[in-house]
Amino acid sequence: MSIGDVAHVSAEITYTSKHSVEVQVNVMAENILKGAKRLTNRATLWYVALSLENVDKVVEVPSIQYTSPEQQEEGKKRYEAQKLDRLETKQRSEDIILPVISVDRQSKEPYTVGYSQSSLIHLVGPSDCALHKFVQGGVTMKLMDEVAGIVAARHCKTNIVTASVDAINFHQKIQKGSVITVSGRMTFTSNKSMEIEVFVDIDHVMESPKGKTPAATAFFTYVSLDKEGKALPIPMLKTETEDEKRRFEEGRNRYLHTKAKRMAQVQKGHCLPIHE
The missing domain is CATH 3.10.129.10 (Hotdog Thioesterase)
Structure with missing residues (x-):
């Protein structure tokens, strides 16, 4: 993305587990002189819900409605993959710089x-x-x-x-x-x-x-x-x-x-x- 571009950032919840939320984000850059738009960034973020009264307490997340069983199954696969990655990363964190x-x-x-x-x-x-x-x-x-x-x-x-x-x-x-x-x-x-x-x-x-x-x-x-x-x-x-x-x-x-x-x-x- 360049100086002078207009950024359009959109985000939506694409999967929920019992205690976490998957949010997918897209960033589009618009050249306001030419009117052209292009995709510049994509990201997937995972959030955990915590109680407002007790920040150490994890609370349940309301489920979203999926457009199809396939969409829910794909989300579940992403959830399991990131969960496994977190476990592996936590083990690596002992390797201190x-x-x-x-x-x-x-x-x-x-x-x-x-x-x-x-x-x-x-x-x-x-x-x-x-x-x-x-x-x-x-x-x-x-x-x-x-x-x-x-x-x-x-x-x-x-x-x-x-x-x-x-x-x-x-x-x-x-x-x-x-x-x-x-x-x-x-x-x-x-x-x-x-x-x-x-x-x-x-x-x-x-x-x-x-x-x-x-x-x-x-x-x-x-x-x-x-x-x-x-x-x-x-x-x-x-x-x-x-x-x-x-x-x-x-x-x-x-x-x-x-x-x-x-x-x-x-x-x-x-x-x-x-x-x-």
């Missing part, structure tokens, strides 16, 4: 994980929060995207844009007054894309015995573009440790799976093509 606030990059070899790894520390204030003084999900997403973008820019040193986000999973509510550390590291590069893993940890400043707890995790995919918007080659990530090599192979598997999924969606007209 040590915060890197100040690094002597001259001592690091370019294109390594350590060279581009980045962190950001943020004090949660009132403007970050919604009901019950908890951080809005969009605020956390923005901080994660910023850190991932810094990692991507440090790796290739060109103009970079976010291509996709692989399921931001929230594990803990973040309260006002908390200090969060957002850390990102490069995990995989293909010919024209790069994957960055991002962690968000909560530092309970007023409750020091608790230490840090994981709050959110996600994988961001970036591409590098020239001035004409064409994809540029990405320098290959240099892995140095066994853990980095393992994460690279895991990233390759996610890349191949996502690429096949996107190709199928492009053929159906449900997704934007990605530079590859």
Whole structure:
């Protein structure tokens, strides 16, 4: 989406389970001079219903009416898939990224994980929060995207844009007054894309015995573009440790799976093509 475009954002509930809601969002960009519209973004978000009196109590969600049994069955498949992904992501969240606030990059070899790894520390204030003084999900997403973008820019040193986000999973509510550390590291590069893993940890400043707890995790995919918007080659990530090599192979598997999924969606007209 470009400066001067008018954004049209539409959202609708497409599935409900007992305690959660699936919302699908489409973003269209309109060129007001030409009158042309184009699809720029699609996303699926899952929300859990909490009691207004007790934010730790999960409440039931009213069911929606489906146009057909097939629509309900497809929604159930998506629900089961994201539930499984959340379980796998929660297990990965134990793999903590040590915060890197100040690094002597001259001592690091370019294109390594350590060279581009980045962190950001943020004090949660009132403007970050919604009901019950908890951080809005969009605020956390923005901080994660910023850190991932810094990692991507440090790796290739060109103009970079976010291509996709692989399921931001929230594990803990973040309260006002908390200090969060957002850390990102490069995990995989293909010919024209790069994957960055991002962690968000909560530092309970007023409750020091608790230490840090994981709050959110996600994988961001970036591409590098020239001035004409064409994809540029990405320098290959240099892995140095066994853990980095393992994460690279895991990233390759996610890349191949996502690429096949996107190709199928492009053929159906449900997704934007990605530079590859």
